[in-house]
Amino acid sequence: MSDLPRKAVTRTAKLAALPLGFAGRATWGLGKRIGGKSAELVGRELQQRTAEQLFKVLGELKGGAMKFGQAMSVFESALPEEVAGPYRAALTKLQEAAPPMPTRTVHAVLAERLGEDWRELFLEFEDKPAAAASIGQVHRAVWADGRDVAVKVQYPGAGEALLSDLNQLGRFARVLGPLIPGMDIKPLIAELRDRVSEELDYDLEAQAQRAHAEEFADDPDVIVPDVVHQCEQILVTEWIDGVPLADVIADGSQEERDRAGQLLARFLFSGPARTGLLHADPHPGNFRLLPGEKGEWRLGVLDFGTVDRLPGGLPPTIGRSLRMTVEGQADAVYEMLCEEGFVKDSVDLEPEAVLDYLLPIIEPALADEFTFTRGWMRSQATRVADPRSPAYQLGKRLNLPPSYLLIHRVTLSTIGVLCQLGATVRMRDELEEWLPGFLPDEPDELDEPVEQDARQDPGDGRGLDGAVAEA
Numbered sequence: 339m340s341d342l343p344r345k346a347v348t349r350t351a352k353l354a355a356l357p358l359g360f361a362g363r364a365t366w367g368l369g370k371r372i373g374g375k376s377a378e379l380v381g382r383e384l385q386q387r388t389a390e391q392l393f394k395v396l397g398e399l400k401g402g403a404m405k406f407g408q409a410m411s412v413f414e415s416a417l418p419e420e421v422a423g424p425y426r427a428a429l430t431k432l433q434e435a436a437p438p439m440p441t442r443t444v445h446a447v448l449a450e451r452l453g454e455d456w457r458e459l460f461l462e463f464e465d466k467p468a469a470a471a472s473i474g475q476v477h478r479a480v481w482a483d484g485r486d487v488a489v490k491v492q493y494p495g496a497g498e499a500l501l502s503d504l505n506q507l508g509r510f511a512r513v514l515g516p517l518i519p520g521m522d523i524k525p526l527i528a529e530l531r532d533r534v535s536e537e538l539d540y541d542l543e544a545q546a547q548r549a550h551a552e553e554f555a556d557d558p559d560v561i562v563p564d565v566v567h568q569c570e571q572i573l574v575t576e577w578i579d580g581v582p583l584a585d586v587i588a589d590g591s592q593e594e595r596d597r598a599g600q601l602l603a604r605f606l607f608s609g610p611a612r613t614g615l616l617h618a619d620p621h622p623g624n625f626r627l628l629p630g631e632k633g634e635w636r637l638g639v640l641d642f643g644t645v646d647r648l649p650g651g652l653p654p655t656i657g658r659s660l661r662m663t664v665e666g667q668a669d670a671v672y673e674m675l676c677e678e679g680f681v682k683d684s685v686d687l688e689p690e691a692v693l694d695y696l697l698p699i700i701e702p703a704l705a706d707e708f709t710f711t712r713g714w715m716r717s718q719a720t721r722v723a724d725p726r727s728p729a730y731q732l733g734k735r736l737n738l739p740p741s742y743l744l745i746h747r748v749t750l751s752t753i754g755v756l757c758q759l760g761a762t763v764r765m766r767d768e769l770e771e772w773l774p775g776f777l778p779d780e781p782d783e784l785d786e787p788v789e790q791d792a793r794q795d796p797g798d799g800r801g802l803d804g805a806v807a808e809a
Contacts, residue, residue: 438467438475439493447491451572458482459567463489469623473500473537473643478577486577487566490540497538504531529743537643544568546615546642547575553612559601560608561628561638578638580626587622587758594635598627599710599761600768601637606752607652607772616646618744620752646744650774656745657775663700668693679739687735695732702753702765710756710763 444465448456457463462480468488469476473496477489493499508527536542544565551564563576586594602625610616617624619641626638655678662671672689675681681692699718702708722729738746756763769776 438470439491441465443494444475444477444491447494447571451569474571474573479574481566481574485566488563488575488577490573490575492538492540492571497534500534500537501531504534525743529747533644540568540571540573540643543641543643544573546645549613549615550609550617550639550642558630558632558634559636560605561636563638563640578626578628578640580628580638583622583625583627583755583759586627587755590627590759592760594627595759595761596763597635598625598637599756599759599763601635602752602755602759602761603763603765603768604772605637605639606749607768610646610648611651611772611774614647614649614651615642616648616652616745616748617642618644618646618748620748620755622755622758646748648745652745652773653742654775657769657773657777660700660703660769660773661776661778663693663696664703666693671696675736680737681735682737685735685737687732691728691732692736695729702763703769704766706766707762707764710753710759710761712757712760715754715757 444467452459459482460479461482461484464478466477467475468478474490474492477491479487479489481487504527508524508531547562548565550562554560554562561578563578565573565575567574581590581594583598586598590598602620605617606620617639624639624641626640627635628638630636655674659671659674659678662674668689672681672687672692675692676683681687698721701714702710721727722733724730
């Protein structure tokens with residue numbers, strides 16, 4: 339597939355084939371069990387075959403299908419290793435590449451948006467894309483002033499494809515659920531769908547990227563390429579070379595893994611504090627490792643198409659509740675969760691039980707440094723996803739307020755990448771430096787309500803059992 343399928347009937351047919359394939363494999367699995375194979379072994383084979391088909395189709399379709407695949411890919415650490423291993427390469431491929439648009443289509447979009455003389459804006463332009471993603475692909479070029487640039491060209495029909503795919507995926511979200519233990523697929527799809535208009539608006543993306551580029555211009559740890567030019571369907575930014583984070587995950591040294599993990603955590607918490615914006619698409623394809631002036635790696639950050647607008651930074655309630663949980667203040671934590679809507683008025687829980695539920699999740703904040711592993715992530719997913727577990731029963735009675743939905747997903751997605759890296763991170767250092775409310779002596783004026791992004795759908799809240807398991 340060399341072009342973005344634009345006819346709704348074509349895309350719908352491909353996606354509709356997924357649940358049919360799942361059903362066929364379920365019948366095959368039943369036959370295997372009758373033939374004597376254990377339920378556990380058959381279940382793993384089914385999961386592997388399902389994932390292989392799913393990510394093959396998502397990669398071909400781009401659009402919302404690929405966007406969903408990228409969002410899921412950061413959680414593959416929650417899968418059993420014998421299942422995750424065989425198709426991890428397919429997940430990584432989703433993060434870095436997809437079948438490209440034909441050159442003639444690229445040229446047509448450039449001519450329409452930049453003018454028939456668009457080539458005069460560039461000293462060089464490479465027709466072969468350097469990267470392809472869910473709604474656009476990137477070409478390397480040299481701008482008229484001599485700067486190396488990345489030219490992002492939006493796929494024609496991307497908006498229609500995004501909505502069509504996500505609506506179709508939402509119809510069989512329940513069937514996809516078993517792929518990632520405990521992950522609540524339906525709210526993830528709903529959130530992606532609610533942000534389609536923002537994802538397609540390159541003007542908003544350019545504003546967010548400029549704000550980050552200006553703030554991090556002289557930063558020794560993080561580099562954000564500046565915006566060179568922007569118009570409808572076209573975004574031109576400075577080019578940065580570097581090692582893709584997917585390559586670090588696959589083959590990086592432990593030193594590179596630890597450095598990448600530390601900088602990811604630093605960017606997660608420092609970005610909102612410094613820019614009032616939360617980069618909300620933390621999959622490995624959006625990060626690079628670049629050598630710094632003093633020999634230490636720097637983190638290059640790409641793609642600001644999805645951000646959460648937090649003018650006051652991350653809400654102090656997060657820092658305060660996290661600190662009180664670390665300190666074992668069960669009653670105070672429970673009271674704050676009730677005040678913020680994490681526990682509804684109609685629900686009555688034991689504060690100590692809530693504390694016991696939260697403590698394993700915040701383990702990285704308890705120690706001076708913490709090693710994130712796939713095993714740790716799988717244990718968390720299993721703990722809150724197993725219906726026989728007390729954690730599962732309690733999580734079903736908790737609620738995630740709409741204003742925290744995106745913050746929650748971004749944090750857990752970043753943790754997923756840290757586990758893929760196997761990085762040892764001084765998480766507590768970053769929390770103390772950047773998270774409002776985490777230190778006990780911070781001024782009261784920081785205690786302000788969460789200001790919800792106007793573009794974020796208010797939603798209806800949901801239980802935390804699936805949401806927490808996304809880690």
